[in-house]
Every structure is written in structure tokens, then in C-alpha cells.
Amino acid sequence: MACITAEGVLTESARQLLELLETPRTVDEIASTLGRPLFQVRASLREMTDAGLVVAAAEGGHVLTEEGLTQLGVPA
Amino acid sequence: MEIVRQSPEPQAAPRLPRLGDTAPPFEAVTTFGKLRLEDFKGSWLVLFSHPADFTPVCTTEFMAFAKAHPELRKMNCELLGLSVDSVYSHIAWARNVEEKMGVEVTFPIIADLNKEVATLYGMVMPSDSTTETSRCVFIIDPEQKVRAMIYYPLTTGRNVEEIIRAVRALQATDEHGVATPEGWQPGDEVIVPPPQTQEAAAERVGDGSVACKDWYFCKKAI
Numbered sequence: 416m417a418c419i420t421a422e423g424v425l426t427e428s429a430r431q432l433l434e435l436l437e438t439p440r441t442v443d444e445i446a447s448t449l450g451r452p453l454f455q456v457r458a459s460l461r462e463m464t465d466a467g468l469v470v471a472a473a474e475g476g477h478v479l480t481e482e483g484l485t486q487l488g489v490p491a
Numbered sequence: 492m493e494i495v496r497q498s499p500e501p502q503a504a505p506r507l508p509r510l511g512d513t514a515p516p517f518e519a520v521t522t523f524g525k526l527r528l529e530d531f532k533g534s535w536l537v538l539f540s541h542p543a544d545f546t547p548v549c550t551t552e553f554m555a556f557a558k559a560h561p562e563l564r565k566m567n568c569e570l571l572g573l574s575v576d577s578v579y580s581h582i583a584w585a586r587n588v589e590e591k592m593g594v595e596v597t598f599p600i601i602a603d604l605n606k607e608v609a610t611l612y613g614m615v616m617p618s619d620s621t622t623e624t625s626r627c628v629f630i631i632d633p634e635q636k637v638r639a640m641i642y643y644p645l646t647t648g649r650n651v652e653e654i655i656r657a658v659r660a661l662q663a664t665d666e667h668g669v670a671t672p673e674g675w676q677p678g679d680e681v682i683v684p685p686p687q688t689q690e691a692a693a694e695r696v697g698d699g700s701v702a703c704k705d706w707y708f709c710k711k712a713i
Contacts, residue, residue, distance in 0.1 A: 454530035454569060
């Protein structure tokens, strides 16, 4: 699913996913928490990584970047 | 000096996937955004093409696939549709199917406008149509191997129940190391692979755990 609209606004599904990533989570954890299929989570994470919103975490999984925090309205 | 023009090398047709091959990888625009085949790793996948959106046979098939989707999900199997229509056409058609037929299309559909994926998988059958994809089905396993292929012409709708049955049968084969007889359904007996040596054949006949008509034709419950 597209994570950012043409107007540059986070989609609802992207926001839900980003909110989970304030702490690092694996694809499996995200999929089971959000009740989404793995393929959808993988595609969303790839898109958000390309957009600079998330990054692979050293300990595995993905975590928010400063840009991701900003998009969520959380002070970095 | 005379310039000799060499005719270009004839372009080799892409090698089409065969049973047991690794499914050709792709990235495609879909109604769920950009997806790659690798996104489906770890799940079974039914990749299927249809000739065109807003056509009646395809609509009946899509309704059947959509109704089967929850059951397939329980089997760790995803659906991925494809035609050469645009993503806007797919979205409009999916919305129309929901509005007019009361069936929500819950799986992504590839908008294969340039026939890239269709060409990789041999989904265009020029004798059937040069502009549309035929009714092709590729059952791909969690390791992304092609495990079954089904091809139907434009005129003839597929039987989604049979596709579900085929996925179940392949899963039973992987789980139990057995083959499945014609029309096998869960709960039916399965075929024990035939012995490969005379000694094994003699042992098989005396094996009380399997029901044999003859040494090569033995079934068991799983």
C-alpha cells in the first residue's frame, strides 16, 4: 500500500505501521500485531525505507528514523 | 567501401517457467502498490492472469477467487491477479464488483500494461489472443518454486475449488512425503510412493501399516 499520498501525507495504514516502529520490530511482529499479510508489510517497509522514514535496526527488524518521527509528529 | 549490414540476431524467446523451476522474479505495480514476488516468500501463492477487467467470465472468476481468499489465507496461501489493464481500471473494476455483486476483492491485482510479467510467465497465448492474457494459474510454494500450472482459454472460466484442492494436495505432499490420487480431498487416503527395489516391493506387500492392492499401489491414511 502506498505509504505517502500525492499530497505528501502519510496514509492511515502507513501511520499505523510507523507508530509500531518507535521500538524496533521484525516483519513477523508487525504483521501479527497489525493483522496484515507478510507480503504487504514487506512492501510497505521497503517503500518507507526508500522514503527515509524507517531503517533496518542493528538488532534486526526496522525502526523509525528522525524523518519518520517527524512525520508522526513526535519530537525527534 | 561497401557496408555490410548484419541482420540483428533473432531475439531469443524468454524461457518459460516449468514445474519445479524457481518462479521468475518481478516487481510490478499492483492495486496494493509496488509488489515484488519475493514479498510472498514464506507463503504459498496463486498467481493468476485474466484477459480483461469488466468482462463477464473474469468477473465470475474474481468473485470466486475473492470468496475463496479467507480459506486460502488459513492455508498460508495468498492470491495475486494480473491482466494488462491499468491500475485505475483494476481499482474501478474491484469497486464495481463490490458494489454490484457484493463481493470485496481483498487481494492485489498486477497492472501489467507492458506485459512484462505476462511475458516472463508465458501468459499471452497468441493463438488465443495477442492482446490479452489467457486464464493462467501458477501455484508457487513458500520457497518460490513453481509447483503447478493451469492454462485455460479466454472462453472458459476456471474452477477455483480445483485450485484450492491442488494447493491442499501439494501441501499434503510436502508435509507427509506422499502423492495424492485423483480428486484427493483432505481426509482421503494418500498414495504411498512405490518401492524402488524388489526387496522394498516384497517388504511393502507385508507392511501392515499401508493398504495395498498390489506392491506398487498402496494407500494410507494421514
